[in-house]
Amino acid sequence: MRLLACLLALWFAAPAAAQDSMPPAPWAYRQLDDPAQEARAQALMETLRCLKCQSQSIADSDAPMAGDMRSQVRQRIAAGEDPEAIRSWLIERYGDYVSYTPRLTSLTWPLFAMPLVLLALVMLLLRRRLRKGDSA
Numbered sequence: 446m447r448l449l450a451c452l453l454a455l456w457f458a459a460p461a462a463a464q465d466s467m468p469p470a471p472w473a474y475r476q477l478d479d480p481a482q483e484a485r486a487q488a489l490m491e492t493l494r495c496l497k498c499q500s501q502s503i504a505d506s507d508a509p510m511a512g513d514m515r516s517q518v519r520q521r522i523a524a525g526e527d528p529e530a531i532r533s534w535l536i537e538r539y540g541d542y543v544s545y546t547p548r549l550t551s552l553t554w555p556l557f558a559m560p561l562v563l564l565a566l567v568m569l570l571l572r573r574r575l576r577k578g579d580s581a
Contacts, residue, residue: 473512
């Protein structure tokens with residue numbers, strides 16, 4: 446029974462171990478030869494969130510996934526692609542969460558509108574409260 450449990454544990458742990466044993470992507474830790482291209486790539490990478498770390502940009506993260514994303518950014522910049530097109534491609538691939546600067550869409554507009562609605566509500570309540578205080 447113990448042998449079966451150990452074998453099952455190894456079987457389920459194998460994919461996680463295999464993922465970290467893969468070599469890093471070609472451009473994960475290597476800069477582009479053209480300084481202008483590398484500067485554009487670096488500027489873009491600092492605005493993209495590491496999906497594994499979630500608190501670091503892909504420029505700062507050592508996670509394998511961030512390395513793969515850095516490599517993709519550098520390869521596309523080297524091929525002459527526009528940084529905003531690369532950002533759009535990554536957002537399409539990974540979702541809006543990958544970008545530190547969210548887009549205004551039909552799904553995200555309530556997040557942008559809510560602070561304004563709350564501010565208007567507070568102003569209305571304060572106005573009523575102050576009017577009641579003046580009449581007393």
